[in-house]
Amino acid sequence: xxxxTQAQTEISVVEKEDVTLDCVYETRDTTYYLFWYKQPPSxxxxxxxxxxxxxxxxxxSGRYSWNFQKxxxxxxxxxxxxxxxxxxxxxCALSDLSTNAGNNxxxxxxxxxxxxxxP
Amino acid sequence: xxxxxxxxxxxxxxxxxxxxxxxxxxxxxxAMYWYKxxxxxxxxxxxxxxxxxxxxNESVPSRxxxxxxxxxLLNLHLHxxxxxxxALYLCASSQSWGGLASYNEQFFxxxxxxxxx
Numbered sequence: 565x566x567x568x569t570q571a572q573t574e575i576s577v578v579e580k581e582d583v584t585l586d587c588v589y590e591t592r593d594t595t596y597y598l599f600w601y602k603q604p605p606s607x608x609x610x611x612x613x614x615x616x617x618x619x620x621x622x623x624x625s626g627r628y629s630w631n632f633q634k635x636x637x638x639x640x641x642x643x644x645x646x647x648x649x650x651x652x653x654x655x656c657a658l659s660d661l662s663t664n665a666g667n668n669x670x671x672x673x674x675x676x677x678x679x680x681x682x683p
Numbered sequence: 684x685x686x687x688x689x690x691x692x693x694x695x696x697x698x699x700x701x702x703x704x705x706x707x708x709x710x711x712x713x714a715m716y717w718y719k720x721x722x723x724x725x726x727x728x729x730x731x732x733x734x735x736x737x738x739x740n741e742s743v744p745s746r747x748x749x750x751x752x753x754x755x756l757l758n759l760h761l762h763x764x765x766x767x768x769x770a771l772y773l774c775a776s777s778q779s780w781g782g783l784a785s786y787n788e789q790f791f792x793x794x795x796x797x798x799x800x
Binding site: 601614655657675 | 723724725728739771773775786788789790791792793794796
């Protein structure tokens with residue numbers, strides 16, 4: 565069965581520290597997609613990145629970077645030089661074929677990691 | 684314009700009230716979603732509309748009734764709710780839904796915080 569594990573429930577860092585949020589997934593499909601979303605205290609879920617299973621290149625966007633490793637079924641997210649505005653809950657999610665919905669794909673969410681960046 | 688709007692932002696209702704949540708997107712997306720999110724939990728999918736037709740109903744109680752008047756609008760009608768229905772209700776949209784083609788990322792609105800007394 566599909567599963568997404570975010571082992572870190574809460575992380576607290578001081579501003580300018582680097583922080584890595586872990587995401588481990590389980591799927592039997594060879595074609596799947598992985599996502600990261602940010603949810604600040606305001607509540608809106610903000611899309612950060614989508615990665616498909618055939619693209620193992622790491623991605624960098626400003627202070628954000630993602631490390632996708634199929635060998636360990638991980639899709640980790642690193643924030644470099646963290647800032648107070650990075651404080652939020654971060655969700656990792658998986659999309660693969662869901663037998664409960666025919667050929668449709670639903671998002672399987674991790675439980676989220678709450679990141680607090682302190683001044 | 685990558686924005687999904689939701690109204691109202693906050694809603695307090697009694698168990699006998701009837702109310703509606705509204706969602707709008709102008710990105711030309713053909714799939715729209717309703718999610719329910721409890722505190723410190725990930726979102727739970729409730730409904731999916733694809734090309735204005737209901738594609739997924741995740742066994743949601745009938746006191747929640749979705750409606751998609753057109754490709755830009757999505758409503759959630761609420762009636763006879765229970766206190767345990769208090770939650771953040773999120774609307775989302777994506778380019779499309781279904782099939783074996785690539786999965787499109789979902790864009791979320793700010794949500795409606797619902798309190799049922």
